[in-house]
Amino acid sequence: xxxxxxxxxxxxxxxxxxxxxxxxxxxxxxxxxxxxxxxxxxxxxxxxxxxxxxxxxxxxxxxxxxxxxxxxxxxxxxxxxxxxxxxxxxxxxxxxxxxxxxxxxxxxxxxxxxxxxxxxxxxxxxxxxxxxxxxxxxxxxx
Numbered sequence: 001x002x003x004x005x006x007x008x009x010x011x012x013x014x015x016x017x018x019x020x021x022x023x024x025x026x027x028x029x030x031x032x033x034x035x036x037x038x039x040x041x042x043x044x045x046x047x048x049x050x051x052x053x054x055x056x057x058x059x060x061x062x063x064x065x066x067x068x069x070x071x072x073x074x075x076x077x078x079x080x081x082x083x084x085x086x087x088x089x090x091x092x093x094x095x096x097x098x099x100x101x102x103x104x105x106x107x108x109x110x111x112x113x114x115x116x117x118x119x120x121x122x123x124x125x126x127x128x129x130x131x132x133x134x135x136x137x138x139x140x141x142x
Contacts, residue, residue: 030055032056032068034064038052038055038067057072067107069099073103074100101118104118
């Protein structure tokens with residue numbers, strides 16, 4: 001929704017809630033510009049995935065970079081299978097899984113063995129239901 005009055009009313013409401021609960025409002029989210037190098041902090045895979053998600057994946061729509069799109073797809077597939085038991089698993093999910101491995105060699109490519117592992121996981125997920133064991137490994141491939 002792009003109605004400025006609607007947005008202004010929501011901002012005022014959020015500011016009022018922050019005052020009531022005596023908390024600082026969240027700052028404006030900053031996302032990757034789509035052109036700068038992506039420098040991943042040297043942390044655990046979980047923390048690196050969290051950092052990549054926060055920096056590269058927008059609140060809605062596709063990411064501006066191939067790496068961001070790979071992280072977005074991996075996260076959506078993982079949440080779709082682990083959070084709701086695959087209830088929304090459909091043709092769109094299978095399309096995302098076909099696109100996922102193609103994102104990995106773009107930009108700053110991954111090692112060949114990581115790409116091969118991601119391709120294997122995506123093929124297995126595309127053809128069957130998952131209890132979360134496979135989909136949880138997908139973000140680590142990015």
